[in-house]
Amino acid sequence: MKNLFLLIIMVITASSCSNPSPDKAHTRAIFNAGKLSVITSFANRKQQTMSVLYGNDAAKEYALSSYQVHKSGEVFKLVIFRQADNKYWHGSYINGKLLSEETITSDLSHLVYRLEQGTAPVDSLGQQISAEARIALILSHKPSVFP
Amino acid sequence: MQFVKQPVQNAPTTHPIKAPAEVTNILKRACYDCHSNETKLSWYDKVAPISWLVNKDVTTARSRFNFSTWDTLTHADQQSRVWEMVNMVLTNKMPLSTYATMHPQSRLSNKEVSILKTYANSLSPAKYHDTTVVNERDWEFEHFKLKPVAATRNLVAANGVKYIPDYQNWQVISTTNRFDNHSIRVVYGNAITVRAIKENHINPFPNGATIVKVVWNSIEEKNGDINPGSLSSVQIMTKDDQKFPDSKGWGFAKFNSINLKPYGNTAAFNTTCFNCHKAASDNGYVFNIPLEKKDLK
Numbered sequence: 001m002k003n004l005f006l007l008i009i010m011v012i013t014a015s016s017c018s019n020p021s022p023d024k025a026h027t028r029a030i031f032n033a034g035k036l037s038v039i040t041s042f043a044n045r046k047q048q049t050m051s052v053l054y055g056n057d058a059a060k061e062y063a064l065s066s067y068q069v070h071k072s073g074e075v076f077k078l079v080i081f082r083q084a085d086n087k088y089w090h091g092s093y094i095n096g097k098l099l100s101e102e103t104i105t106s107d108l109s110h111l112v113y114r115l116e117q118g119t120a121p122v123d124s125l126g127q128q129i130s131a132e133a134r135i136a137l138i139l140s141h142k143p144s145v146f147p
Numbered sequence: 148m149q150f151v152k153q154p155v156q157n158a159p160t161t162h163p164i165k166a167p168a169e170v171t172n173i174l175k176r177a178c179y180d181c182h183s184n185e186t187k188l189s190w191y192d193k194v195a196p197i198s199w200l201v202n203k204d205v206t207t208a209r210s211r212f213n214f215s216t217w218d219t220l221t222h223a224d225q226q227s228r229v230w231e232m233v234n235m236v237l238t239n240k241m242p243l244s245t246y247a248t249m250h251p252q253s254r255l256s257n258k259e260v261s262i263l264k265t266y267a268n269s270l271s272p273a274k275y276h277d278t279t280v281v282n283e284r285d286w287e288f289e290h291f292k293l294k295p296v297a298a299t300r301n302l303v304a305a306n307g308v309k310y311i312p313d314y315q316n317w318q319v320i321s322t323t324n325r326f327d328n329h330s331i332r333v334v335y336g337n338a339i340t341v342r343a344i345k346e347n348h349i350n351p352f353p354n355g356a357t358i359v360k361v362v363w364n365s366i367e368e369k370n371g372d373i374n375p376g377s378l379s380s381v382q383i384m385t386k387d388d389q390k391f392p393d394s395k396g397w398g399f400a401k402f403n404s405i406n407l408k409p410y411g412n413t414a415a416f417n418t419t420c421f422n423c424h425k426a427a428s429d430n431g432y433v434f435n436i437p438l439e440k441k442d443l444k
Contacts, residue, residue: 024440025439025440025441026347026439026440026441027345027347027439027440028344028345028347028436028437028438028439028440029437029440029443030318030319030320030336030341030344030345030437031319032318033318033319037315037316038315038319038333040375041322041331041332041333041375042331042372042373042374042375043322043324043331043372043373044370044371044372044373045367045371045373046370046371047371050322050323050324052319052322052333064291064292081322082443082444083324084438084442084443084444086323086434086435087438087442088238088426088427088429088430088434088435088436089234089325089426089427089434090230090233090234090237090264090327091230091233091234091267091271091325091326091327091328092323092324092325092326092327092434092435093323093324093325093326094321094322094323094435094437094438095321095322095323095437096438096442096443096444097443097444142288142374143288143291144333144361144363144375145284145287145288145291145363145375145377145378145405146291146315146361146378147291147378147381147402147405147406147407
């Protein structure tokens with residue numbers, strides 16, 4: 001009788017633990033871009049990177065004008081991830097480890113670059129890229145078409 | 148003595164698969180008994196009640212794809228079925244474990260899986276700077292610039308799943324690109340989905356969880372760049388156990404091209420979507436959930 005009681009307790013406990021809170025190794029990170037939305041995404045197979053360029057409404061308008069018509073108040077955020085195999089579908093790559101987060105904001109008449117976290121991409125010789133060059137590179141990406 | 152049901156019937160092979168011999172040899176040995184009109188039954192497969200299970204499995208398998216009528220499929224359909232097969236084997240969903248126990252010849256060795264992967268890759272060669280996609284993108288971009296926000300739409304798929312214009316305000320849960328069908332994607336999740344992923348409530352996802360995936364045809368360059376081209380589709384998964392009991396609660400929708408044309412003439416298309424998503428059953432039927440921290444390198 002005691003064993004049956006213990007068995008019932010174990011079954012109840014086991015069934016209530018079907019979705020335990022994840023421990024650290026099993027958590028899944030989701031980058032929070034706050035109020036910014038996606039302008040475009042792109043990847044590079046040789047560098048094994050996947051990137052998302054976010055922006056606020058002013059930034060999106062600037063991008064849609066092919067970066068010609070510039071107002072103040074633009075906020076761009078480029079997040080670069082390591083490209084990882086998507087283990088749930090062979091044939092697919094998915095964003096892996098976050099490598100860097102860079103922000104471009106507009107300050108009256110000029111654009112200000114900041115590395116928020118991680119290591120900024122370097123050039124083909126492994127040299128650091130200047131803030132001006134990073135801005136130019138980031139703002140060379142055409143917005144994705146959204147319906 | 149066979150009770151009521153008729154045993155599995157074979158039919159002619161009218162449009163056989165055309166593939167290299169090393170590929171068809173594997174398929175014939177491991178897959179044809181269920182996935183073709185050339186089912187070879189052992190004596191025990193013909194005895195009730197085993198014959199009932201065999202009948203059910205073979206009928207289901209043939210409806211999923213049939214190697215004997217394979218060439219009636221479009222090239223794109225053939226290609227996507229091959230990738231689906233490879234993934235079902237890689238995730239140990241195929242061969243069915245119940246079948247493999249009595250039919251060990253249905254199991255594939257690592258070398259044979261490699262052969263099928265190579266074959267799948269050969270069906271999807273990379274085309275660098277595809278000018279068709281580039282031109283389509285440029286045309287769409289010029290029109291998108293003029294009218295960047297979609298007009299209010301009442302777009303609904305045949306199964307009742309509605310288009311959700313607001314998705315761009317949701318959080319991005321992942322970004323992916325596929326080399327099997329040359330696409331690049333951004334996957335958005337609503338607040339319920341994001342919380343479910345963070346709290347590991349994905350088996351199953353809670354009702355109300357909704358995922359929107361925007362798919363672009365990708366433009367691939369020799370230097371490795373993969374950029375979004377023309378819009379391919381906007382795809383939706385939404386969880387509602389009451390409305391979609393036959394697909395573990397998931398209602399699917401696909402709105403094709405920049406004009407967002409709903410895919411599927413009848414609600415039955417939902418089953419087609421779900422069948423492929425079975426390969427992700429360990430993750431609540433969602434392929435593009437973020438990787439776990441332990442898998443980040």
